[in-house]
Amino acid sequence: MELLQLKYFQTVAGLEHMTKAAEELQIAQPSLSKTISRLEEDLGVPLFDRKNRQLRLNEYGKLFLDRVNRIFLELNEGKREIAERSEQGQSQITLAVSIPRVLPELLSSFLKQYPDIKFQQVLRSTTSMKSQLEKAEIDFCISSVPIEGTDIVWEPLMTEEIYLIVPPEHRLSRREEIVLSEVKNDPFISMNTGFGFRNLTDAFCHEAGFIPNIAFEGDEPGVIGDLVRQGLGIAFIPEISWIHHTNPFPNKLRIIEPKCQRTIGLGWSKRRYLSDAAQQFRQYVTDYFSKRSF
Incomplete structure (x- = not known):
C-alpha cells in the first residue's frame, strides 16, 4: 500500500466521482480506477458502492477514509514541526475568530512583546471554525460558544x-x-x-x-x-x-x-503541532484575559 494510492482514494472519496477525481489529480480515469481497485483488493473489501456509474462511499470506505485523513494530517504536521525545529518555518500563527472586536488590543499588546511573530487571521462562523480545528488547518480560534469535537480543547477566557x-x-x-x-x-x-x-x-x-x-x-x-x-x-x-x-x-x-x-473561549486541536510562537500566544491570551475586567 503506497501513499499515492491513499491520496487517490482520499480524492475519490471526497468527490464520489471518478471522472472529476481524475481531472483534479490530472491522471487518466482508467489508471485511477485500477488504482482504487487494487487498493480494495489489498484491503479485501469494497470501499465504494457502485451503481449505474455512481460511486457512494460505503461503511468500509468511511472507516478507512477517517484513518487516511489522519495519516495525511500527521504527515503535514510532521513537515510543519521539522520546518519549525530546523528554523525554516516562519513564526506565524493562524487564528480564526467570530469576535473581531477582541483582536486589536490583544494582538497589539502581544506583538509589542513578540514583534517577529506574524498572524494570519480570518473571520469565521462557529461551524467553520470547528471544521478547521478538526482538520488541523488553524492554530487557534476565539469563539463566543463552546466548540466540542474529537481532540478539540476549548478553554473559557471570560x-x-x-x-x-x-x-x-x-x-x-x-x-x-x-x-x-x-x-x-x-x-x-x-x-x-x-x-x-x-x-x-x-x-x-x-x-x-x-x-x-x-x-x-x-x-x-x-x-x-x-x-x-x-x-x-x-x-x-x-x-x-x-x-x-x-x-x-x-x-x-x-x-x-x-x-x-x-462566555468567550480559546480553542485548539490536540492534533495540530503548536510551534513555540503558538504556545507563547496561548499562554499570553490566558494571562491577558485573567488580568482584565471587561
Missing part, C-alpha cells in the same frame, strides 16, 4: 453580559433595564445566521417566549449600531463591543430576564 440597544426615539429609550419579552414585536438588527452570537441571541428570545423578527442581518457590530441609530430596529450588543469604542452605542438597556450572558 464571561460578559449581553445588552440591548434601541434608537434614541424608541419607547424604551429612557429605561435602564427591561424584560426581553417587552420587545417581542420589535424589528431586530442581528448578526448573520451561522455565527455563534446569532445562535445565542436567538436562544435568548426563545427563552423569553418569542421568535425575533429579523429586519436586517450583518456581521459588523459598528454597522449594526449605526442602523439602530437610524431607527431601523433594535439589537443585541455584547459588553466587549463598546470597550474603547470612539462612537458609543445608543441607549443601552440591561436585560434582567432572561439572564443574557456569553
Whole structure:
C-alpha cells in the first residue's frame, strides 16, 4: 500500500466521482480506477458502492477514509514541526475568530512583546471554525460558544453580559433595564445566521417566549449600531463591543430576564503541532484575559 494510492482514494472519496477525481489529480480515469481497485483488493473489501456509474462511499470506505485523513494530517504536521525545529518555518500563527472586536488590543499588546511573530487571521462562523480545528488547518480560534469535537480543547477566557440597544426615539429609550419579552414585536438588527452570537441571541428570545423578527442581518457590530441609530430596529450588543469604542452605542438597556450572558473561549486541536510562537500566544491570551475586567 503506497501513499499515492491513499491520496487517490482520499480524492475519490471526497468527490464520489471518478471522472472529476481524475481531472483534479490530472491522471487518466482508467489508471485511477485500477488504482482504487487494487487498493480494495489489498484491503479485501469494497470501499465504494457502485451503481449505474455512481460511486457512494460505503461503511468500509468511511472507516478507512477517517484513518487516511489522519495519516495525511500527521504527515503535514510532521513537515510543519521539522520546518519549525530546523528554523525554516516562519513564526506565524493562524487564528480564526467570530469576535473581531477582541483582536486589536490583544494582538497589539502581544506583538509589542513578540514583534517577529506574524498572524494570519480570518473571520469565521462557529461551524467553520470547528471544521478547521478538526482538520488541523488553524492554530487557534476565539469563539463566543463552546466548540466540542474529537481532540478539540476549548478553554473559557471570560464571561460578559449581553445588552440591548434601541434608537434614541424608541419607547424604551429612557429605561435602564427591561424584560426581553417587552420587545417581542420589535424589528431586530442581528448578526448573520451561522455565527455563534446569532445562535445565542436567538436562544435568548426563545427563552423569553418569542421568535425575533429579523429586519436586517450583518456581521459588523459598528454597522449594526449605526442602523439602530437610524431607527431601523433594535439589537443585541455584547459588553466587549463598546470597550474603547470612539462612537458609543445608543441607549443601552440591561436585560434582567432572561439572564443574557456569553462566555468567550480559546480553542485548539490536540492534533495540530503548536510551534513555540503558538504556545507563547496561548499562554499570553490566558494571562491577558485573567488580568482584565471587561
